[in-house]
Each structure stands twice: as structure tokens, then as C-alpha cells.
Amino acid sequence: MPPRPWRPVLGGGTKCCAAEDAAVAPDGLARCRPQQSELSRRLASFRRLSSLANSPVSATMDKQQDGGKAGGEAAAGETAGPLQLHSFGLGELRGVTHDFSASFLLGEGGFGAVYKGFVDAGMRPGLGAQPVAVKQLNAAGFQGGGEWLAEVIFLGQFRHPHLVKLLGYCCEDEERLLVYEFMPRGSLENHLFRRISATLPWGTRIKVAIGAAKGLAFLHTASTPVIYRDFKASNILLDSDFTAKLSDFGLAKMGPEGEETHVTTRVMGTHGYAAPEYVQTGHLNVKSDVYSFGVVLLELLTGRRAMEHVRGRSTHAEQQVKLVDWTRPYLSGGSRRLRCIMGGRLAGHYSVKGARALAQLGGQCTAPQPRDRPRMVAVVEALERLQGLKDMAVSVGLWPAAAPVAGRNAISAKIRAEVKGAGANAGSRRRSASSKLP
Structure with a gap:
């Protein structure tokens, strides 16, 4: 749920x-x-x-x-x-x-x-x-x-x-x-997380990301910036051509003007998408939206929700896992490490260069400090460079074409050894984070 x-x-x-x-x-x-x-x-x-x-x-x-x-x-x-x-x-x-x-x-x-x-x-x-x-x-x-x-x-x-x-x-x-x-394709959330829907192709995911980024950039560059405040997959609607459009502006807020760096307001939004500094202090600026956008980028990469309720393997107690925390150890690694968190429904039909760039961008957007996050105009430019890449993982040998895909469980022994050998402490943290997800 x-x-x-x-x-x-x-x-x-x-x-x-x-x-x-x-x-x-x-x-x-x-x-x-x-x-x-x-x-x-x-x-x-x-x-x-x-x-x-x-x-x-x-x-x-x-x-x-x-x-x-x-x-x-x-x-x-x-x-x-x-x-x-x-x-x-x-x-x-x-x-x-x-x-x-x-x-x-x-x-x-x-x-x-x-x-x-x-x-x-x-x-x-x-x-x-x-x-x-x-x-x-x-x-x-x-x-x-x-x-x-x-x-x-x-x-x-x-x-x-x-x-x-x-x-x-x-x-x-x-x-x-x-x-x-009327938006005939419904929300991005439905296409990513509902098993009854067809898999969203890699090229379409890039197109959706670009459209959503342009919508946010438009709001942020208005004469008085508009902070969307509730950016998430369910608020990105798709038309018949999979053009992304932002909806639900009930929580939108006019941003700071002049020398002001933020506006202070009640904490409102959705778990997993809200920027940490906003949750802790109530200070809101356009970089809060950038964090939320980064979470959606990670959802596009992994096919997993921003927050998931799962049961632990040992205690069987239900717990929440935050996508940003789970993916962070993998975002700065190479293509083989990144493959550990790639969405299984893509079945290797994603651009290797594009996935690396998208992972890096997602990490930058979800940086803990707002000053380290890029502006949405720069995000749009970075995403537009990822269109048309043809180096599919399944065709360059980074995804077993004949092997059944089961998310992170479809990792070869060689990749497991590489991840395990990256360091005892780091490896332990990665295995712990990975074990929390189904």
C-alpha cells in the first residue's frame, strides 16, 4: 500500500x-x-x-x-x-x-x-x-x-x-x-508501480523526467518563484504521447524574494519526498523541490517507491525503508554496481551511460545540503543530453539476456563478489540496506 x-x-x-x-x-x-x-x-x-x-x-x-x-x-x-x-x-x-x-x-x-x-x-x-x-x-x-x-x-x-x-x-x-x-495515460505512479501496467520503456522514462523538470523549472524561474512543495510520482500526469504535466497545486507556495533565502511555513507534503531540512526546520525554498525531483529520478531508475513498508528477514517486524538512503551507496559506483538497484522490469533495456548519468543526477538532487543541489534549469539541460542513447545494458553484456530477472536478486556471483569486496564496513551497510527490501 x-x-x-x-x-x-x-x-x-x-x-x-x-x-x-x-x-x-x-x-x-x-x-x-x-x-x-x-x-x-x-x-x-x-x-x-x-x-x-x-x-x-x-x-x-x-x-x-x-x-x-x-x-x-x-x-x-x-x-x-x-x-x-x-x-x-x-x-x-x-x-x-x-x-x-x-x-x-x-x-x-x-x-x-x-x-x-x-x-x-x-x-x-x-x-x-x-x-x-x-x-x-x-x-x-x-x-x-x-x-x-x-x-x-x-x-x-x-x-x-x-x-x-x-x-x-x-x-x-x-x-x-x-x-x-483529461490526461489519458494517468499518473507516473501507476506506470511505475502497478504490475498490471506495461513496463515504461527507458526512452519514455527520460522523456517524462524532462517534461516534469521543465514544469518545475518554469515555476522556479517565474518573477516570483513558485515552490511546488508536493512533487511526487502521483502528481505527474501523462497525456496520450507520454508528455508529463504537473498537477495538484494545493500545496504550492510563493517563494522568497529579494535577499530572503527561504520562507517559513508549516511542514506539509509526502513522506519520502520532502527535503530533510524542510521537515526539520520548516524552511522552504526551490531547492526543496529539487530534492523531491531527485527522489522521482531514483524511482524511475529502480522501480521502487520513495518509502516502502517491508518486513525484516530476522525479526519479521514491519519497518520503513527510505529509497534515498537505500540507493546512496550504489549511485557513485560503476555500471555493474548500479545494476544492483536498476528496476527489474526494465530487464536490461536501459542505456548504461544514461543510467550512470541519471544516478549521478539523482544523487546530486537529493544531496543533504540544499546548496549542493543543482537548479532545475541545469537539471533540464543534463537530462536532455541523455536522449537517444543506444548503449543498452542487455546488448553490451551488462545484463544476462537469457536469465530471469528478479530485481536485485538477479545479480551474478561476480557482481556480488565485487560489491562484497569493496570494503567490509561499506559492504555490510549495503547488504543491510539491500536486505530490507523485498
Whole structure:
């Protein structure tokens, strides 16, 4: 079962979620659940959204984001300014989703359920006939109206080929819904971790990484940087051509300006993806997103989740294994050592040079110190150099073509000896980390 995110929500308009006041969710993580009356009071102001079409987004941003500041002039290539969204009625969205039928359900998350629908050409001027994804806020859940509003504001003012397009919203009574373009390939998470899906080829993995990196670089290079704050595989959606687009901007935050190095905020995000300095101090900057991106790179390499719940071989007690810690001893080694952690489903059909470069880049992005991590613009340039490499491991003798593949267990005796001989202490640590994973 995938790890569940921790996402505290303000219980009041001015009071932050304190540890002693937090409710304990079924998964053991502390969260704040807003009372229904409090949620209704905070969501009452959303009824003014229809009047925002002719007003600056920055005015609303200053009021609703917790300490954030709106961007000024638009950065190169971005669309920013007044909201350009359609306002839908609840009855209309019930119609396009067949009354939120279970047969149209695409998935569920912390925000709520997502349904597939189809809008007609005549529903709104300028809105063509197309399939859509309708996300419905669960008012009783751990995410609230503030995240719904953040999604409207950010995706309403930004347009980019690698950001999912928000078409409109619904704000009627207590209902809060969002309408997006439909992404037929679903999320990267589904392609990497669901056994029922076909293996994602190496070239496609590089393409997805480049697209996601471009989306983050676009946000980071805006006139006022935008920190995505919840970058993970499940928030990377894929269109029919496997073009990656970032979705779910409910936790996005305006970054520091001028001489400021960070913004301080409540710790929110997903276990395994959040940067260590952010978890420890609440200090947030664009390098926090770079760390999360590095975790996704490691997922693309290994086919393993950022956090895995496994049982120990000796004690059989369940424990959590962090992908960044498990892979670190292998990232700086040669191609044969790197093969120990390569995703078994690739079956050797990956570029040896590309895998080494991707592993090195993943290690740099997940460096413990933010100053040691590259900027996303540099990451995009590094990834683009990996396209088109043809030195497949299975064809250059670094993967047994006829042998069955079983992840790290498909390691030859020669490679085991090399890894074991690298040093008694280091070898012991590697074997210990390796034994924690299934």
C-alpha cells in the first residue's frame, strides 16, 4: 500500500496546527481536521471567485495564501494575470459525470474523488467538446478549501505545456470542484508501480523526467518563484504521447524574494519526498523541490517507491525503508554496481551511460545540503543530453539476456563478489540496506 501523505490543515483562520492539538489519523500521522462550521466560514469567501475574472490575481493571493506574495511581471514563456477560467454549476458537472457515477471514477486522493466526464462544445463559449477530469473536494477530509483555492489561483494564472490545464471550477453551496483537461495515460505512479501496467520503456522514462523538470523549472524561474512543495510520482500526469504535466497545486507556495533565502511555513507534503531540512526546520525554498525531483529520478531508475513498508528477514517486524538512503551507496559506483538497484522490469533495456548519468543526477538532487543541489534549469539541460542513447545494458553484456530477472536478486556471483569486496564496513551497510527490501 503506498505511503500516505501528512497534510495538516488550519483549524482556524489564524492558528497553526500544533502537535498537541492535532488529531491522530488512522495511519498514525498527526493532522488537523477542520470543523464543518469552520470550513464553511472559510469557504464562504470563495463565492466571490466569479468576480475575479476582471481583477488581478495578486489581490486574492495576498489574502488567501498564508504569508505568500503574488508574482509581479510574468516570466518568459508564462501566462500570468487575471483568472481565465469557466464557472460551472453543480448540476452541469453532475450531468457530465453521470451524477458522479462509480463507473466514471478515475481515482481518489487526499483532496477527494476524481471523475471522468465529457463537456459539449456548446456548454461554454470558447470551450470545445472534450473529455475532462472533475475533482470533487471531500469537505470531511484532511485537505480543505484553502488548497482548493490555491489550485484555482495558481493554475488560473499559469499556463505551460508541462502544467496540467485547469478549465474551470464549481463553487456552489458547500460543494467545491475543479475541472481539468483529461490526461489519458494517468499518473507516473501507476506506470511505475502497478504490475498490471506495461513496463515504461527507458526512452519514455527520460522523456517524462524532462517534461516534469521543465514544469518545475518554469515555476522556479517565474518573477516570483513558485515552490511546488508536493512533487511526487502521483502528481505527474501523462497525456496520450507520454508528455508529463504537473498537477495538484494545493500545496504550492510563493517563494522568497529579494535577499530572503527561504520562507517559513508549516511542514506539509509526502513522506519520502520532502527535503530533510524542510521537515526539520520548516524552511522552504526551490531547492526543496529539487530534492523531491531527485527522489522521482531514483524511482524511475529502480522501480521502487520513495518509502516502502517491508518486513525484516530476522525479526519479521514491519519497518520503513527510505529509497534515498537505500540507493546512496550504489549511485557513485560503476555500471555493474548500479545494476544492483536498476528496476527489474526494465530487464536490461536501459542505456548504461544514461543510467550512470541519471544516478549521478539523482544523487546530486537529493544531496543533504540544499546548496549542493543543482537548479532545475541545469537539471533540464543534463537530462536532455541523455536522449537517444543506444548503449543498452542487455546488448553490451551488462545484463544476462537469457536469465530471469528478479530485481536485485538477479545479480551474478561476480557482481556480488565485487560489491562484497569493496570494503567490509561499506559492504555490510549495503547488504543491510539491500536486505530490507523485498
